[in-house]
Amino acid sequence: MYEEKLWHFLNRQANQDDAEPMKKYMRDQFEFFGIRSPILKQSMKEFLKEYGLPSKEELPSFIKEAWSRPEREMQYATFTIVEKLKKQMTKEDIEWIEYTIVNRSW
Numbered sequence: 001m002y003e004e005k006l007w008h009f010l011n012r013q014a015n016q017d018d019a020e021p022m023k024k025y026m027r028d029q030f031e032f033f034g035i036r037s038p039i040l041k042q043s044m045k046e047f048l049k050e051y052g053l054p055s056k057e058e059l060p061s062f063i064k065e066a067w068s069r070p071e072r073e074m075q076y077a078t079f080t081i082v083e084k085l086k087k088q089m090t091k092e093d094i095e096w097i098e099y100t101i102v103n104r105s106w
Contacts, residue, residue, distance in 0.1 A: 002054045003065040009047050010035060010073055022072070030072040030104075040073055044080045053081060056088050060096045067100055075104060 010033050019034030026032075035043065054062045059082075066078045078100075 001065070002051070002058060002062050003069075005051055006047060006066060006077055007069060007071075007074065009051075010040075010043065010071070010077065013039065013043055026072065031070040033071050033073045035073050037076075040076060041080075044077055047077075048081075048084070053084055056085065059085060060093075063096045064099060067104060075100075 013033065013035050015034035015036075017034065018036060019032040022032040022034060023030065063078055063082070066074050
């Protein structure tokens with residue numbers, strides 16, 4: 001599954017020294033891998049180069065699965081992927097968009 005590939009990819013880059021301060025900064029509401037933003041941005045380029053994008057049909061299940069992971073970087077990575085697919089979105093996508101707003105929002 002695409003979501004599992006993303007999780008394993010990011011988990012390999014986890015930095016526990018950075019994870020704890022990130023968690024505290026977010027008032028202990030989220031877990032973190034400890035991947036700083038510039039590193040996450042570069043990592044997502046590498047991930048997308050290796051695995052490509054999920055299909056439009058896979059997108060809703062990918063988003064719900066990725067969004068349910070406790071690590072905040074999964075949500076950040078999800079929207080990196082969504083940004084790449086935004087031109088393909090239709091009004092039917094409102095269901096999963098609403099899901100991201102209602103669940104684990106900040």
